[in-house]
Amino acid sequence: MQNSDFDAQFAGATRMPKVERQRLHDTVVEHIRRFIVEGVLEPGKKLNERELCETLGISRTPLREALKVLAAEGLIDIEPNRGASVSKMSEAELRETFELMSGLEAFSGELACERITAAELAEIKALHYAMLACRAQNDLPGYYSRNQAIHEKINEAARNTALRQTYIAVNRRLQALRFRSNYQIPKWDRAIHDHDEMLKALEARDGKRLAAILRQHLLDKRDAVLQLQSSENAAGSSLQA
Structure with a gap:
């Protein structure tokens, strides 16, 4: 550049x-x-x-x-x-790190459903609606900041210090890739759907359901990033040919 x-x-x-x-x-x-x-x-x-x-x-x-x-x-x-x-992650590192993050997110969701307060839930709901407003305006940076705040609040509501420390360290390496996973509109809208379901599970205090949604949510992001990188690599090869 x-x-x-x-x-x-x-x-x-x-x-x-x-x-x-x-x-x-x-x-x-x-x-x-x-x-x-x-x-x-x-x-x-x-x-x-x-x-x-x-x-x-x-x-x-x-x-x-x-x-x-x-x-x-x-x-x-x-x-x-x-x-x-x-830093640039290898494909193997990317796969493994997203797999680890999916487990951390799932465990966070399960514990949060047991321990979250009404005030914390209200804050997450407010962030959710603010996130939807950003999506309506095609404001990806604004959407992403609120999206990540929601995930952070769920992790914090788990009230497990060891989990929190591990979550922060792993998530920092994936934030740029999680942002990129929304570059394609269908993927972005799928993420919105997932967040709607997350909120329902959290309101119902259904830990198993929320854990399953969060796990698949992160694996879908992994697949979206891999697909995007594959398309970019193919386009780069075509230009060099």
């Missing part, structure tokens, strides 16, 4: 303000993580420190500190004398 292309995609996809000095470290990490999740920084892309510093309005020191954090999360690869690039 050329510099001008990066600038144009950044401007159109993120609409984020310059980073303020207050809470600089956490803000820089969050901004770059969002670039990765929304595909502004694509898998395998080598990071240009100068461009990122100019975009975020920061010096290289906080940027490099942020990249170290993202490397620890598995989102960035840093190689000596070669700089940093966005």
Whole structure:
């Protein structure tokens, strides 16, 4: 991607303000993580420190500190004398990680049905309707942020610290792929249907039902991502032929 292309995609996809000095470290990490999740920084892309510093309005020191954090999360690869690039999962790693995540989501749902409070359920319902509004406006970033908030709230309602820590670590590696799974409209609408069913199961406190929905929901996302990558690889091969 050329510099001008990066600038144009950044401007159109993120609409984020310059980073303020207050809470600089956490803000820089969050901004770059969002670039990765929304595909502004694509898998395998080598990071240009100068461009990122100019975009975020920061010096290289906080940027490099942020990249170290993202490397620890598995989102960035840093190689000596070669700089940093966005991590790219192999097909086998992608399959295995989504399988693991499907189990974590299912267990979260089962425990949440036993332990969720009325206030937490009301918050999830509000997020659900806000998510539907974003879908109606074809606002994928807005939809995704509320979608992920719902999954996070279900995991938090499980009230299991060990599960929570594992969930956070695994989910960070999959967020960009979960975002991409909605690029095709039929897949996006299927996800909406799944969330409707999730809410019904949660309201009924039906843990087995919610666990089954969440497990299949994540496996469907895995399949959508694999299909998308296969199509992209085929298109790339055709261009090179």
